[in-house]
Each structure stands twice: as C-alpha cells, then as structure tokens.
Amino acid sequence: MLEIDIRPVSESEWSTLGWLWQCFRHDLALVVGGLPYPDGRYQTRGLPERPTADVAAYLAWRPHPRTDEPAPVGFAVVDGLAQERRSIAALWVAPVVRSDGVGRALALDVVRRHDAPWAVAFQHDNPGAGRFWRRFADVAFGPDGWTEEQREVPGVPGAPPDHWIETR
Incomplete structure (x- = not known):
C-alpha cells in the first residue's frame, strides 16, 4: 500500500516548496533548454510564495527510509482557483518514488480537492509527461x-507547441 500524506503547504513549509521547485526546474532544464542563473538557482517564475485566492500548493510526504521522519517526495501547484478553469501549474515527484504511483496519487488528490473544469499543460518535447x-x-x-x-x-x-489537456 502506498504510504503518502498529501496536504496544503503550511506557513513553515514554503521554503521546502522553494527547494523542491529547484529540482522541478532542473528536471525541466533538458526539455526547455534551461540553465541556472549566476547564483546557481533556476528560475522561480510560477513558484508561489504563499497561497492566494487563485493559487494553492500541496506537498506529498512519505517516511524517510533511514530516519522514518516525514520527507517531502513531491509537490503540486494549482492555479485558476478564482477563474473559470483550474490548472495544475506544476507537479514534481522525487525520481526515486516516481514508479511508486506518488505522482498519480498526488495529482488525483489535488483535482478532487477543487471543482472542475480542469486543464493541464505539458511540453511537446517531454514524452514522459505526455x-x-x-x-x-x-x-x-x-x-x-x-x-x-x-x-x-x-x-x-x-518553440514546439505545448499540449493542453482540458476537461469537457
């Protein structure tokens, strides 16, 4: 059974989201031709600093295999909460748990928390995301x-076009 705890990012966890965002942008670097900036960090455009009426963020937690303490293994950012259509603006899962179903569980949990309609975009040159x-x-x-x-x-x-999945 998949042991995962998905919850909204708490006030004290926004820096954790920021660190994981760097992993997300690192993974996308091959797809979008991205490089880190002079300070060694990837771009942070799209990274929320806190929840708003239009944006929510969630972290997925799983016990760390060495310490059994909660370890963040993924995140999702949702935008459009105050708009006509919600969107999963970003989703990232640690490579070591990608085959465990964490990504699907996280994405399903997030869409069940918010009313439809939904949209998800992904890059043409990212066949795994497709x-x-x-x-x-x-x-x-x-x-x-x-x-x-x-x-x-x-x-x-x-740039190659993005692919958009939208609910009917």
Missing part, C-alpha cells in the same frame, strides 16, 4: 471526459 498526463486524465476524468490540443507557447517564437 504519457503520464494522458493516463491520469483517463483515470481522473474518464476516457471521454477530456480533450487534448496543441497551443503556441506565448512569447517563445519557434
């Missing part, structure tokens, strides 16, 4: 409950 999000959409929304389309990336001429 497989993950399509399988997720089938489970979360039903095989006929979502559509996928490609859209240009705003402000990035020549």
